[in-house]
Amino acid sequence: MRKDIFIKIGTLLIVIFLVSCSSKPIIPLYEYPTDWKNINEREKTILDYSKYLYGRKIFLDPGHGGEDRKNKNSKGDVIEADVNLRVALDLKKYLESAGALVIISRDKDTTVQLGYRSEWSNKSGAEIFISIHHNAPGKTEDDFTNYTSTYYHAKETDYEYEPSDHDIARYIERDLAYVMGNPGGLGSFDGTYSDYNIYPGEGFSVLRKKNIPGVLVECAFHTSHFEELRLNNEEFNQIQAWGIFRGLAKYYHAGKPEIDFLPDSLRLDNNILNASFVLKDSVGINSKTIQVYFNKEEKEFTFDKTTNVVSLKIEIINPGTYPLRIIAANKNGNHSFPYRKNIIVDDSLKVNLTD
Numbered sequence: 001m002r003k004d005i006f007i008k009i010g011t012l013l014i015v016i017f018l019v020s021c022s023s024k025p026i027i028p029l030y031e032y033p034t035d036w037k038n039i040n041e042r043e044k045t046i047l048d049y050s051k052y053l054y055g056r057k058i059f060l061d062p063g064h065g066g067e068d069r070k071n072k073n074s075k076g077d078v079i080e081a082d083v084n085l086r087v088a089l090d091l092k093k094y095l096e097s098a099g100a101l102v103i104i105s106r107d108k109d110t111t112v113q114l115g116y117r118s119e120w121s122n123k124s125g126a127e128i129f130i131s132i133h134h135n136a137p138g139k140t141e142d143d144f145t146n147y148t149s150t151y152y153h154a155k156e157t158d159y160e161y162e163p164s165d166h167d168i169a170r171y172i173e174r175d176l177a178y179v180m181g182n183p184g185g186l187g188s189f190d191g192t193y194s195d196y197n198i199y200p201g202e203g204f205s206v207l208r209k210k211n212i213p214g215v216l217v218e219c220a221f222h223t224s225h226f227e228e229l230r231l232n233n234e235e236f237n238q239i240q241a242w243g244i245f246r247g248l249a250k251y252y253h254a255g256k257p258e259i260d261f262l263p264d265s266l267r268l269d270n271n272i273l274n275a276s277f278v279l280k281d282s283v284g285i286n287s288k289t290i291q292v293y294f295n296k297e298e299k300e301f302t303f304d305k306t307t308n309v310v311s312l313k314i315e316i317i318n319p320g321t322y323p324l325r326i327i328a329a330n331k332n333g334n335h336s337f338p339y340r341k342n343i344i345v346d347d348s349l350k351v352n353l354t355d
């Protein structure tokens, strides 16, 4: 009889325990961005941003896929290749709704060689390359590590570094991390990182081999015990895509300087090369940001603030091919796209500027 009571009480306690477990309040895993949750608001935002995105050609690269599906969480139910693809396809939809032209390196679970991704973007005519990934812990991180990071190629002090990559990274990182409610990690002030942090002196292959501006986004850690609950949710993937979309639109909204060569200015007189370039930007050029490199060395120049013309006078003794590079930022802080040309001086000391 007494044993019976103990069994009954025990059973009751187990039932109470199970009920209390199942009735735990559902933790909201994410919030709806205010300009996304309501379809009218969403369409209005897309229409607003179409002013900056219409006709832009964007190359999207969902990482991995096909034979490369090994990156996953510990339970094996969140596969990086699949999450990357869902986010990229949602982003494609938003960009196309705003009038952008999108080229995507894969639109299904298929193998695309790493080298081919950047090679394709280079010849695609796209102006920006965005590679979409999710992260896994490094040596000092664990299954609870989670942050949003956006990578640009090289370090600020390297000749390879293009500040326009870093500008794009900042805009995408800010809006993506914001909609996901994630921090940007402690290894960087604003969540943007040089890819040399991962592969010193080399960076990510897709970023090193591309020659158009671009970034690699590690949206979050698919290995995180928190994040894995959200990444297989298609609605959340749409929100991730919205963050990247909004960041890119705001980047274009801030504008960037265009650099035009003035062909009549090019001549070589008594071994002095003369060349001029006009800088164009609707919000104005920040003259303090202009840099000119000739033969990979920084050179002096003059800048006329009324005409926005940069003029060079550089001594050239020998015929040869000399790389020329110009950088300038506008008053919103956005830098010109890579301006890398060659000045060719032939044996008869005739001079030409080529791509």
Ligand SMILES: [Zn+2]
Pocket: 063, 064, 071, 080, 133, 134
């Ligand atoms: Zn990846």
